[in-house]
Amino acid sequence: MALDDKLAGMKDQTTGKVKEVSGKVTGDTKTEAEGKAEGFMGKVKEVVGDVKDAASDMDDKLKEKIKK
Incomplete structure (x- = not known):
């Protein structure tokens, strides 16, 4: 999804x-x-798109910590 936002943003620019x-x-x-x-x-x-990527990365890191 974030990639879609980034590509749409580049197209619009x-x-x-x-x-x-x-x-x-x-x-x-x-x-x-x-x-x-x-x-x-x-x-x-x-x-x-960048914010979505960062949020997804944070979510992944939190899930890893919860598993430990």
């Missing part, structure tokens, strides 16, 4: 950057702003 640059080149401020927002949301999704 990439498409967001394309929109942002496209908006800058064409002078379309709406597309530029949408691209920036999409890129930001991509970064958020990546962080969510």
Whole structure:
């Protein structure tokens, strides 16, 4: 699941950057702003993936300690 979040985040960052640059080149401020927002949301999704990974690692460590 965390990998899915990270991949979705990378995809959103990439498409967001394309929109942002496209908006800058064409002078379309709406597309530029949408691209920036999409890129930001991509970064958020990546962080969510990182948090899920960290939580899963902590859960695994706790389960190991309980078994001992």
